[in-house]
Amino acid sequence: xxxxxxxxxxxxxxPEDRIASIRKTNVTFGRKDMESYPRLAFRMEESRLLxxxxxxxxxxxxxxxxxxxxxxxxxxxxxxxxxxxxxxxSIMLDGKPVDNLEAAYxxxxxxxxxxAAMPGLVGATLRRGGAYAxxxxxxxxxxxxxIRRSGEGFIRIKLFNLLMAELGPDLLxxxxxxxxxxxxxxxxxxxxxxxxxxxxxxxxxxPIDPLKLRDPAWLFHKEQVFLIVFLG
Amino acid sequence: xxxxxxxxxxxxxxxxxxxxxxxEYAGLGGRALTSAIVSKEVPPLCxxxxxxxxxxxxxxxxxxxxxxxxxxISVGCKSPLTGGxxxxxxxxxxxxxxxxxxxxxxxxxxxxKDNTLYKVFINKDGVKITPDNSLRMLPNxxxxxxxxxxxxxxxxxISIGPAGEMxxxxxxxxxxxxxxxxxxxxxxxxxxxxxxxxxxxxxVLDDSGMPIRAPKDPxxxxxxxxxxxxxxxxxxxxxxxLPAYGTxxxxxxxxxxxxxxxxxxxxxxxxxxxxxxGETQAETETKRGGLATHGCHRGCVIQCSGVYHDKDGHxxxxxxxxxxxxxxxxxxxxxxxDKIAMLDFLDDxxxxxxxxxxxxxxxxxxxxxxxxxxxxxxxxxVHEVGKGSHLGRILGNGAAMTGKAFGVExxxxxxxQAMPAYDPRAVQGIGVTYxxxxxxxxxxxxxxxxxxxxxxxxxxxxxxxxxxxxxxxNLQIATAAIDSTGMCLFIAFxxxxxxxxxxxxxxxxxxxxxxxxxxxxxTELGKKVLSMERDFNARAGFTPQHDRLPSxxxxxxxxxHNVTFGVKDEDLDKVFNW
Ligand code: SF4
Numbered sequence: 001x002x003x004x005x006x007x008x009x010x011x012x013x014x015p016e017d018r019i020a021s022i023r024k025t026n027v028t029f030g031r032k033d034m035e036s037y038p039r040l041a042f043r044m045e046e047s048r049l050l051x052x053x054x055x056x057x058x059x060x061x062x063x064x065x066x067x068x069x070x071x072x073x074x075x076x077x078x079x080x081x082x083x084x085x086x087x088x089x090s091i092m093l094d095g096k097p098v099d100n101l102e103a104a105y106x107x108x109x110x111x112x113x114x115x116a117a118m119p120g121l122v123g124a125t126l127r128r129g130g131a132y133a134x135x136x137x138x139x140x141x142x143x144x145x146x147i148r149r150s151g152e153g154f155i156r157i158k159l160f161n162l163l164m165a166e167l168g169p170d171l172l173x174x175x176x177x178x179x180x181x182x183x184x185x186x187x188x189x190x191x192x193x194x195x196x197x198x199x200x201x202x203x204x205x206x207p208i209d210p211l212k213l214r215d216p217a218w219l220f221h222k223e224q225v226f227l228i229v230f231l232g
Numbered sequence: 233x234x235x236x237x238x239x240x241x242x243x244x245x246x247x248x249x250x251x252x253x254x255x256e257y258a259g260l261g262g263r264a265l266t267s268a269i270v271s272k273e274v275p276p277l278c279x280x281x282x283x284x285x286x287x288x289x290x291x292x293x294x295x296x297x298x299x300x301x302x303x304x305i306s307v308g309c310k311s312p313l314t315g316g317x318x319x320x321x322x323x324x325x326x327x328x329x330x331x332x333x334x335x336x337x338x339x340x341x342x343x344x345k346d347n348t349l350y351k352v353f354i355n356k357d358g359v360k361i362t363p364d365n366s367l368r369m370l371p372n373x374x375x376x377x378x379x380x381x382x383x384x385x386x387x388x389x390i391s392i393g394p395a396g397e398m399x400x401x402x403x404x405x406x407x408x409x410x411x412x413x414x415x416x417x418x419x420x421x422x423x424x425x426x427x428x429x430x431x432x433x434x435x436v437l438d439d440s441g442m443p444i445r446a447p448k449d450p451x452x453x454x455x456x457x458x459x460x461x462x463x464x465x466x467x468x469x470x471x472x473x474l475p476a477y478g479t480x481x482x483x484x485x486x487x488x489x490x491x492x493x494x495x496x497x498x499x500x501x502x503x504x505x506x507x508x509x510g511e512t513q514a515e516t517e518t519k520r521g522g523l524a525t526h527g528c529h530r531g532c533v534i535q536c537s538g539v540y541h542d543k544d545g546h547x548x549x550x551x552x553x554x555x556x557x558x559x560x561x562x563x564x565x566x567x568x569x570d571k572i573a574m575l576d577f578l579d580d581x582x583x584x585x586x587x588x589x590x591x592x593x594x595x596x597x598x599x600x601x602x603x604x605x606x607x608x609x610x611x612x613x614v615h616e617v618g619k620g621s622h623l624g625r626i627l628g629n630g631a632a633m634t635g636k637a638f639g640v641e642x643x644x645x646x647x648x649q650a651m652p653a654y655d656p657r658a659v660q661g662i663g664v665t666y667x668x669x670x671x672x673x674x675x676x677x678x679x680x681x682x683x684x685x686x687x688x689x690x691x692x693x694x695x696x697x698x699x700x701x702x703x704x705x706n707l708q709i710a711t712a713a714i715d716s717t718g719m720c721l722f723i724a725f726x727x728x729x730x731x732x733x734x735x736x737x738x739x740x741x742x743x744x745x746x747x748x749x750x751x752x753x754x755t756e757l758g759k760k761v762l763s764m765e766r767d768f769n770a771r772a773g774f775t776p777q778h779d780r781l782p783s784x785x786x787x788x789x790x791x792x793h794n795v796t797f798g799v800k801d802e803d804l805d806k807v808f809n810w
Binding site: 050053054057058087089090092095096097113115116117118119120121122123124125126131132134135136137138139158160161162164191193 | 468469470472473474476477479481482484485486488489490491501505506507509510511512515519536654657658659660661662665703707722725792793795798
C-alpha cells in the first residue's frame, strides 16, 4: 500500500474502478517526481467542480503516453467515448486546428485544446474537416516528419465549453500539474463558494489549513505543483 | 404588412407622416428592402447627414408572425462612417411590433427645418409626432424610462442616445428588448447619426389590439415552423453551445488558434482570455442571479443572450456579446469582465457601436491616450464620448478618425469601418469578406449558409487558394438572403449542417406568402441585394482599391503563427464575378 501511495498521490483514496482506469493509462510517476513536486489533494462536493472551469480553460498538464495519434490520445488518455469524440468538433494541437485525428500526433510538450462545435463563420471554419477549412489554411496543423517518438511525456490540455463538463471531472480526478504561478493565480481567484464546498485539503498526504495555501511560502520555490481532486 | 410609413422631417410645420402602399418594394423585407430603397431613392453622392439621405427601418418578411427567430430588424442608409451603403441589423422587440402594426418599413427623409427634437408614437390608430426637447441628450436608459412612464410598458422603442444626437459616426440605433431595456443595437456604420440628423429621438411602438400576422396556409406554416424549431434545438451549436454560453463562447477557441486580435491587432493571443470567456461569463451570471440563457425578443428559441449582474447582484447590462467582450477586452488588453460589462452598458446608454468603440479605444491606447489594460481609463474615454467633449467627438467618430487625429498608422479598418473580432491573417477567408463586403469590415457579411446546402456558385474546391474567394462570395450571397428574411443569422449554424432545416425555413416562407421559393430563388435574392449595394457604392465613388485590407496586414507578421494576409488583390477583385 505504501508503495502504491508513492506511485500516485492519494491513489488509495480513489474508488477501485478509477484505480483500474488510471492503471490502464500506463502512467507512472517516478519517485523523483513525487519528491520534487508538492502534492495537493482537494476533496470536493461534486457541485463545486465548476470552480475549476477557469483552470481547465487555461490548461493543465498531465503526464501520459506520447507519440500517439490525437485519436488514440483522446480514447486512451482522456477516456473519451465515441459520442464525446463526435462532440469534439474543434481540436487545436499547439494552437493549430487539426482536421484528421488519426494523422496528427501528440508529442512531449504538446498543447491540445478541445472544443465543441462553435457558432459563426469562424466557428465553422475551425471545425475539423469542415467546409470552410480553406479559410484557415495558413494556420492548419500539418504533421511534421520525426516527432512520433513514443514514451512518456507531458501534455497540456485545455477544455472549452461543453467539454469541460464532459471530460473535466475525469481529468481533475486523474490529477495534473500546474506551474507555481498558475497555482497561485488559481488559489487567488477562488471564491467563498469554493471553500464551502471543499471538505478537505491535504499537502503531501497531510491535512493542511486551506488558508495557508494563500501564502505561497509552502511551495518552497518549487516550479510545479501536482493537484488532484476527489469527489465526495 | 402592406404599407410604408414615410416621415418627412422637413415638412412645413414639423415632421409629416404619410402612409403609402408598399408598391414596387412588395415581397422584400429586412436588408433587401432597406438596400432597395436606399439604392433607388438616395443619391449616392449625397452627404450622409444631409436631407437627401434616408434612414430606412424594416422588419423581416416573417416578423410579427408566429415564426420562430423572425424578429430581426434592419436599418439602412448611406453610412456616415463608410460613405457607402449600409445595412445594420438588430434583435429586440420592435421588429415584431412594427410588423404587427402592418408596416413593411419606416422611412425618415428630408431635412429638419430647425433643431427641435421629436418623438414618434405609432399604434393601431395611426402615427403621432410630437416635439419634445426635454428628451435632448438623454441617454437611452433614461429615455426609455421616460417613454415607459408616458406610454406604459406594453411598448417597444427605437431610439438614439446622445451619440446619435451629436451625429457621431459610431452612433447606433437602439431597440428595446423583452424587458423594455435599450440593449439591442443596429450598431455598425453610424446609422444612429442619420437618425440624429433627422431630429427623431425615439419611435415608440404599441401593437395593442393588433393580431399576430397570419400565414396564407396556417397548417403548412405551423408544420414547417415545428420542423425548423426542432432543427435548431437538435443542432449542437444552436441547441447547446449558444444557449449555454452565448456568442462569447468563441473567445477561448479564437485565442487558442492565435486569431484573437489583441492590443490593437498586434498579436493573436491574450493572456487574460479565460477570465473573459463565455464560459466564465456564464458562470458569473448564474452565480450572481443574472441569466446565462435568454432571448432578445419573443419567439427566439436559441436564446444566445443573457443578463449580467454586478457584484452585488443588481442588473448591470445584458450579456455582452463576443464582439463586445473582444473589442473592449482583449483588443484593449482588459481582462476584467465587470469593467467590460460596464463599458457595454455605457455604449448602450450613450448609443454607440461596441465594436467601433472598442477598436477606437485600442487605437487611442496605441496613440498613448491610455495604457493597454487600463479599464478605468477606457471607461473614462467612453464618458468623454457621451459628454461630447472635444476628445469625445473624435473618439465617437470611430477608429479611422481617431487614428488620423492622433497619427496612428495601425488602424484596423476597411472602408472606414473597424474590423471585428477575428484577425484576417489567421483566418484569411474572413479577410476576403472584410475586404470586399459593401458594408466595410463586417463579420456578419459572410456568416451564413454553406454552398453545399444552397449550391450557390457551383461546387467549390476548398483546397484551391481561390476557394476562399469563391466561398466568401457564396457566403455573402447567402447572408444577404438571410438578412432579407429577418431571421436571426444564428439560424445559419443549423441550416449550415442540416439541409432539412433549411428546407423548413423555405417552407415557412412559402406557406406564409403562398410562394414557391427554392434554394435557387434565395440565391438570386442574395445576389440581387449584393448587386444593388455594390452598384450604390460604385456610384458613390468606390473602386476595387477600396476592397483592400490596410497594407500592414500584408507585411506585419501576426504571432503566434507569424502569418500575414496572403490573398492577392486580383483574387479579391474576382469575388463579385457572377
Ligand atoms: S439567437 Fe440571440 S441574437 Fe438571435 S434572436 Fe435569439 S437572442 Fe437574439
